[in-house]
Amino acid sequence: MVLSATRHYGGPRRFSSRIPANLRNGNDVRAATPLLRVLGVLWSNGGGSVFERRAFFCSDSGNGSDKDGVAAEAAAAENSSGSESSDGEVEGVESNSSSSAIVSTNPRPEDHRTVIALPLTHRPLFPGFYMPIYVKDRKLLVALQENFKRSVAYAGAFLVKDDSATDLSVAPGSETVKSVYELKGEELYKRLHEVGTLAQISSIQGEHVVLIGHRRLRITEMVDEDPLTVKVDHLKDQPYDRDDDIIKATSFEVISTLRDVLKTSSLWRDHVQTYSKHIGDFNYSRLADFGAAISGANKSLCQQVLEELDVYKRLKLTLELVKKEMEISKIQESIAKAIEEKMSGEQRRYLLNEQLKAIKKELGIETDDKTALSAKFRERLETNRERCPPQILQVIEEELTKLQLLEASSSEFNVTRNYLDWLTALPWGNYSDENFDVNHAQRILDEDHYGLSDVKERILEFIAVGKLRGISQGKIICLSGPPGVGKTSIGRSIARALNRKFYRFSVGGLADVAEIKGHRRTYIGAMPGKMVQCLKNVGTANPLVLIDEIDKLGRGHAGDPASALLELLDPEQNANFLDHYLDVPIDLSKVLFVCTANVVEMIPNPLLDRMEVIALAGYITDEKMHIGRDYLEKTIREACGIKPEQVELTDAAILSLIENYCREAGVRNLQKHIEKIYRKIALKLVREGMSNEPSAEVTIQDDSSNEHKETSLEEKRETDDKEQADGKPEDVKSLQEAVEVSNEAEVIKETNDASVTETNKAFEKVIIDVSNLSDFVGKPVFQADRIYDQPPVGVVMGLAWTAMGGSTLYVETTLIEQGEGKGALQPTGQLGDVMKESAEIAHTVSRAILLEKEPDNLFFAKSKLHLHVPAGATPKDGPSAGCTMITSMLSLAMKRPVKKDLAMTGEVTLTGRILPIGGVCFLNSVQII
């Protein structure tokens, strides 16, 4: 015997999906009860290989006109009337006003004492349900067909018990485990549950047989083995009281649970809704069967319900099953909800990601969107595509293609992206329009700097050549001089005059060639050199580049920075300057290079060779006065936000600053001191809260300068009187203020308290004079160099060069002792070797000169001399003190003092010739005596 039944755990399916066509329209078989005729439960096929079974409730079409197939036969066989019997079997005949064909069967027990036993493997058949089965066993099928042909055919449907020796899932023929489908006769008989269902054979199509459950049966004995035929008892439900409250309550609970399931599971909705409508038409026994049949409980639990003849107990069992179903459907709901939430979370994330991408694309920072990146680079390129050299365009195109092929997360991608970023950001062929107007340039240079005529002249020459040629050529100008003489600032002015962009970088201490020529792209964090950075920064290909402190270039641990600079600066080479990072030639020939250095001698020779050195020697006091007054003070005052009428820095104060505070070649220190003064004034004005309107002219005093204050007040009175006498309109307010000021000043005079004066609100215009200069900048740093008003014999003033510019110093010679053969010299004053030699030479030359001038004077031959250069703590060296020493010795020997306003410098040869000294003055012979 080969029977199979499978069930889909997912519960009941809609009626129409897989049941035979003749059942699908709902007219084929009419349910026997008012309730069940409108419900259907389908147990779908889980893929059974041999036998397939479905169970469902009978359904009423409403008009009953279809009488074809099994339905017609069933209709013909049914009893035409009936009512719900207390045993709950399917026997009622529904009389419906709108329905004339009503299906009903009510097999009499005595007609069906012996039935063919149909083994069901997956679920028992409940009274009132359809169940399609699939019969593979030929003999059984033939027997059923014969019965079916003769009259309304019935059989007994019994569930097969589980047994470890057999496996329902194993197909016939399996050798290891015996399949239930191979069971026959006695063997099968033993495996059947005793209680089953009397099943009407509704239709047979091929191997498909549809059963309708009618009433419970119990097997009593086996009659035939093949096909298995058994004797049965027809079972009835135990009698019960329909009005029993507990039964009622239990059944209501079953119904309400079914309704809850309905709320959570849409699959149940149709069935339970229909069921609820007909709730009054059925008995409790049927409700229990219905609940069990549609639940997803396993077959043994369903079999328990089937075997239970006590209706109350059966209802309780069913309640358990539907409650469980309820729990399952709740779990199902929560699972569905969780998945839905997850889905919606993912959807949200996806949406946000897309938005983020769009925003990044808009801002041009999209990293993985290669197309956006390429578009950005192309857009940059588009602006000066015509001016860009073809070989650069080609490299850019190649790199763009490469970028498309690379994985966005790869390191190579980032290298290429950065490279393209630099390549496309450079101002290829983009030159600023140069201004060749010489007058304009002259005006700007004069505006920014006082003096420096050499430098200005050279710049104007450069512009003139550019004007005649039509293009300016890159040149290297080197401005050399002490600190603070305006080398850097003049570079800035030149750029302004020429209308070129200005870029400054200092090479002081630079030891890495990569700073100039860039790193190779393969290194992590590789960067192009300073020159490429400069071009990107300024955005034009012809800027003015100021290379500061070129004399302080480092030695270099990897490569020689001087040689790298050479390639950068040399006009012969820099038309094709190759940066390691960029790896494409850049034309720097249009760049104007200006270098600055403090000491020209320290500039590497090959570099110096290519430069045009312009020396800025430093400023004399007069120049410094001009610079201080007209340039520095003005800019500093503006920078401090102070108005000219609020402050007066007298010439004497500036002079004092230059002479006693800032002895230097340049003006940087002077600038710092003026800044210091103005900062103090600013603070004072803010403290007094009168930074805007001037009211009276008063100087700031300390104890020692009361006298000056008196004078100022006197002057104030005088001026006011004078103004009145001149017939000027009388300014009452200022007069009043003047009176107030004078009163207050007198009080101050009495108390002699400077602090009171400072906090006085009426004080506005601040005058800085020599007398109060120390209040702002402290005590003077330098004292007067003049030790002698009139130098005695043997003392001469010399000129010295220092890193800060120049200074004066005395050379003194005295006689130690006299006598025959003494002619010796003892030099002191921290003199270096060169200076000691100079002293020796000076001694010899002096002797020779004296011999020539006064042959009788044997001073040098008989005297032991001591030569000293004061400020002995300061080391001194250099040959240029030679002439000063000679003069000093001759003055002593000839007993003639030197002019007091004379100072000198210059190297002397052994024969008495004075060598020229760099750029100061020439003394052609010793004419000083």
Ligand SMILES: Nc1ncnc2c1ncn2[C@@H]1O[C@H](COP(=O)(O)OP(=O)(O)OP(=O)(O)O)[C@@H](O)[C@H]1O
């Ligand atoms: N002739 C001048 N006229 C007006 N201002 C000047 C003049 N010379 C120098 N200055 C001012 O002096 C200040 C210092 O100048 P700058 O920094 O250019 O000196 P530098 O020679 O480059 O010094 P360093 O060698 O230390 O770099 C600047 O504010 C500059 O404006």
